[in-house]
Amino acid sequence: MPNIKNDFGNIFIDKDVIARIAGFAAMECYGIVGMASKNMKDGFVQLLKKENLTKGIKLYSVDNLINLDMHIIVEFGTNISAIIDTLISTVKYKLEENLGFIVDKINVFVEGVRVD
Numbered sequence: 001m002p003n004i005k006n007d008f009g010n011i012f013i014d015k016d017v018i019a020r021i022a023g024f025a026a027m028e029c030y031g032i033v034g035m036a037s038k039n040m041k042d043g044f045v046q047l048l049k050k051e052n053l054t055k056g057i058k059l060y061s062v063d064n065l066i067n068l069d070m071h072i073i074v075e076f077g078t079n080i081s082a083i084i085d086t087l088i089s090t091v092k093y094k095l096e097e098n099l100g101f102i103v104d105k106i107n108v109f110v111e112g113v114r115v116d
Helices: 015-027 050-056 080-099
Strands: 003-006 009-012 032-038 045-047 057-062 065-075 102-114
Touching: 015 032, 015 050, 015 057, 015 065, 015 080, 032 050, 032 102, 050 057, 050 065, 065 080, 080 102
Parallel strands: 065 102
Antiparallel strands: 003 009, 032 045, 032 065, 057 065
């Protein structure tokens, strides 16, 4: 996990904190209905509630670089590529500004489309 070193010591930030920041940043983006969790047993996709956003995000770090896999559900009738471009830039900005880590890759998996 990436850490921050300063004159007073080291700061370690838990993966769940990073995933939660990424999840809330994603929810601010237009067209994102929510994060998704896939039931491995039967293959169903479930829309996650706000308290479970981190289950739709997998976090990897290599040499203090952050890589994310984000599983999302989008709103029907929206431009998916535009949504993903906005999502990636928003999440990258929020993580780099709030935590000071460098985001290397964000992989986005569209797991479903919600029709209201």
